[in-house]
Amino acid sequence: MDIYVQLLVNSxxxxxxxxxxxxxxxxxxxxxxxxxxxxxxFFALAALLVAVAVPWLIDFGAPLPVAYGLAFLGALAGVxxxxxxxxxxxxxxxxxxxxxxxxxxxxxxxxxxxxxxxIFSSASRKLPTLIEGTLRILGGAITTQRLVLCVxALLVAVxxxxxxxxxxxxxALRAVSEDHEAxxxxxxxxxxxxxxxxxxxxLLAAVAGALLAPVVVIGPVIGSSYLIKxxxxxxxxxxGSIPGAIIGSILIAVIESVGGYYFDPxxxxxxxxxMVMVVLLVRPAGIMxxx
Amino acid sequence: MAKxxxxxxxxxxxxxxxxxxxxxxxxxxxxxxxxxxxVLMTASFRFVLLIGELNxxxxxxxxxxxxAGGIATTMYHLPLALALLLGAAAAGLISLxxxxxxxxxxxxxxxxxxxxxxxxxxxxxSKVDVIxxxxxxxxxxxxxxxxxxxxxxxxxxxxxxxxxxxxxxxxDFGKILVAIRxxxxxxxxxxxxxxxxxxxxxxxxxxxxxxxxxxxxHANNVISPGDFSFLxxxxxxxxxxVGGESHILGAVLGAIVLTLLAQYALGFGAYEHIFYGAAIxxxxxxxxxGLFGLAQRMLPGRRRPEGSGS
Numbered sequence: 001m002d003i004y005v006q007l008l009v010n011s012x013x014x015x016x017x018x019x020x021x022x023x024x025x026x027x028x029x030x031x032x033x034x035x036x037x038x039x040x041x042f043f044a045l046a047a048l049l050v051a052v053a054v055p056w057l058i059d060f061g062a063p064l065p066v067a068y069g070l071a072f073l074g075a076l077a078g079v080x081x082x083x084x085x086x087x088x089x090x091x092x093x094x095x096x097x098x099x100x101x102x103x104x105x106x107x108x109x110x111x112x113x114x115x116x117x118x119i120f121s122s123a124s125r126k127l128p129t130l131i132e133g134t135l136r137i138l139g140g141a142i143t144t145q146r147l148v149l150c151v152x153a154l155l156v157a158v159x160x161x162x163x164x165x166x167x168x169x170x171x172a173l174r175a176v177s178e179d180h181e182a183x184x185x186x187x188x189x190x191x192x193x194x195x196x197x198x199x200x201x202x203l204l205a206a207v208a209g210a211l212l213a214p215v216v217v218i219g220p221v222i223g224s225s226y227l228i229k230x231x232x233x234x235x236x237x238x239x240g241s242i243p244g245a246i247i248g249s250i251l252i253a254v255i256e257s258v259g260g261y262y263f264d265p266x267x268x269x270x271x272x273x274x275m276v277m278v279v280l281l282v283r284p285a286g287i288m289x290x291x
Numbered sequence: 292m293a294k295x296x297x298x299x300x301x302x303x304x305x306x307x308x309x310x311x312x313x314x315x316x317x318x319x320x321x322x323x324x325x326x327x328x329x330v331l332m333t334a335s336f337r338f339v340l341l342i343g344e345l346n347x348x349x350x351x352x353x354x355x356x357x358x359a360g361g362i363a364t365t366m367y368h369l370p371l372a373l374a375l376l377l378g379a380a381a382a383g384l385i386s387l388x389x390x391x392x393x394x395x396x397x398x399x400x401x402x403x404x405x406x407x408x409x410x411x412x413x414x415x416x417s418k419v420d421v422i423x424x425x426x427x428x429x430x431x432x433x434x435x436x437x438x439x440x441x442x443x444x445x446x447x448x449x450x451x452x453x454x455x456x457x458x459x460x461x462x463d464f465g466k467i468l469v470a471i472r473x474x475x476x477x478x479x480x481x482x483x484x485x486x487x488x489x490x491x492x493x494x495x496x497x498x499x500x501x502x503x504x505x506x507x508x509h510a511n512n513v514i515s516p517g518d519f520s521f522l523x524x525x526x527x528x529x530x531x532x533v534g535g536e537s538h539i540l541g542a543v544l545g546a547i548v549l550t551l552l553a554q555y556a557l558g559f560g561a562y563e564h565i566f567y568g569a570a571i572x573x574x575x576x577x578x579x580x581g582l583f584g585l586a587q588r589m590l591p592g593r594r595r596p597e598g599s600g601s
Contacts, residue, residue, distance in 0.1 A: 035399045107571025114564030266414045273407040284396045
C-alpha cells in the first residue's frame with residue numbers, strides 16, 4: 001500500500017512539471033501551427049537564470065525567500081524577452097509552415113544550447129533548499145519543497161485551463177487554433193493573438209523551469225530531456241489539444257515513476273516510445289486529436 | 292541539365308577519386324571519408340524529404356548499418372563488400388517494417404516518432420552486451436590489403452549511390468514521390484498506393500543510409516551508442532538547409548562546405564553546437580534555397596524554368 005501511495009506521489013510531482021511544459025508546447029502548436037523544438041531552451045534559461053541569480057542575490061545580503069522571489073521574477077522576464085526576440089526575428093515568418101518552423105527551431109535549440117554552455121559554463125549547479133522538511137501522506141513521503149512546487153504548478157495549470165476556457169483571450173486563442181481564417185473573419189486579430197499565444201507558451205515553460213530550479217541539479221542542457229518527454233506527452237494526447245496535453249503528461253509521469261521503480265529508467269523511456277508508436281498506430285492524431 | 296555541368300561533375304568526381312587515392316592514410320584521408328559519407332547521408336535524408344517528411348530515424352538507421360557492418364566484420368570476419376551490404380540490408384529491411392507502422396502518421400507526428408525511434412535504438416544499443424553496451428564495439432577495420440584503398444572505395448561507393456538516388460528521383464517513381472508531397476489525396480485517387488510508396492521511399496533511403504553507417508564504422512574503427520543520437524540527423528539537416536534542398540547537388544554542396552568548415556571551426560574549441568545551430572538558422576532565414584539556389588541565381592543563363600522547390 002505504502003509503495004503505491006509513494007509512486008502516486010512521485011508521479012504527481014513529475015507530472016506537474018510535464019503538464020506546464022506540454023501545455024506551452026501544445027498552445028504554441030495550436031495557435032501558430034509550429035512544432036517548437038526550442039521550447040526546452042526557454043525552460044533551461046529560466047532554470048539557469050534562477051541558479052545564477054539566487055547565489056548572487058544572497059551575496060548581496062538578501063534573505064533566501066527574497067532572493068528566490070526576485071530571481072524567479074527576473075527569470076520569467078528574461079525568458080519573455082528571449083521569446084519575444086525569437087518570435088519577431090524567426091517564428092513570425094514561419095507560422096503554419098510545419099517543416100520550415102521545425103527546422104528553424106532545431107537550429108535555434110542547438111544554437112541556444114551552445115550559447116548557454118559558453119555563458120553559464122557546463123558546470124552543474126545545485127541551489128540551497130528553500131523550504132526544509134518532509135511531509136508524510138498515507139505512508140508516502142515528499143519533501144515540503146517539492147509539494148509546494150507541485151501545488152504551484154498545478155495551480156498555474158488549472159488557472160491556465162480556466163483562462164483558456166472562459167476569458168476573452170482564451171476564447172480567441174481557441175478560435176484561432178481551430179480555424180485561424182474563420183477566426184480572422186470574425187474580427188479576431190490573428191497576429192496579436194498568435195504573439196500572445198506564443199508568449200504564454202514561453203511563460204509556461206519559464207515557470208516550469210524556475211519552479212524546478214530549487215529541487216534539481218541544473219546544467220545548460222537540462223532542457224533536452226524535458227523537451228523529449230514533453231513532446232511525447234503532446235503527441236500521445238494530440239498536438240494542439242489542451243486536455244490531451246494534460247492526459248499525455250500524466251501518462252508519461254506514471255510510466256516514468258512506476259517503470260523507473262520496478263525496472264530501470266531507460267526501460268521506462270523505451271516504454272514511453274513504444275506507447276507513442278502504439279497510440280499513433282491506433283489514433284494517428286493522438287488520443288484527443290481530431291483529423 | 293546542360294552538357295557543360297555534366298562534364299564538370301564527371302571531372303569533379305574523377306578528381307575526388309584520384310585525390311582520395313593519393314591522400315595517404317592520415318588526416319586528409321579521414322577528412323575525405325567523412326565528407327563523402329556526409330554527402331551520401333544528406334542525399335538519403337533529402338530522398339525522404341521528397342515525400343515531404345523529415346526523417347529523423349535516419350540517425351537510427353546509420354547506427355543499424357554501422358552495428359550490422361561491425362558485427363559482420365568483427366564477429367564473422369566476412370569480406371568488406373558483404374559487410375557493407377549486410378549493413379545496408381539490415382537498415383533497409385528494418386526501415387520497411389518501421390516505416391509500415393510509422394508512415395501512417397505524417398508531418399509533425401512522423402518526425403516526432405522517427406525522432407523517438409532514433410533515441411530508443413540508442414538506448415537499446417547501450418543495453419545489449421554482445422555489441423559492447425555503453426562502451427560500444429571496437430576493432431572494425433577494413434581488411435589489411437584494402438586499407439590503402441579505403442578512401443577511394445568510400446568515394447566510389449558514395450558516387451555510385453548518389454547516381455542511383457539521382458536516377459530514382461528522375462524516374463517515374465521519383466515523380467510519384469514529389470506528387471505525394473504536393474498532394475497525397477490526388478495521388479491516391481489515380482490508384483497509386485500512397486502508403487506503400489512512402490514505405491518503399493523510406494526503405495530505399497535507409498538502405499543507402501545503412502551503407503553510410505557501415506562505411507563509417509570501418510572508417511572510425513570504433514562505434515558506440517553515443518555516435519548515433521538524433522544529432523546526426525540534425526547535422527544532416529544543417530548540411531541540406533545550407534546546401535539547398537531543391538536539387539541533389541545542393542545536398543552534396545552543403546555537406547562538403549559545412550563538413551570542411553566545421554573541421555576548421557572546431558579548431559577553436561567546443562563550438563560544435565553553436566556552429567551547426569547558427570548554420571541552420573542562417574540557412575533557413577537568409578538562404579531559402581541554400582548555396583545551390585544562390586549559385587543558380589548567380590548564373591542567370593542557366594536558370595531552370597520550373598519554380599523553386601518548397
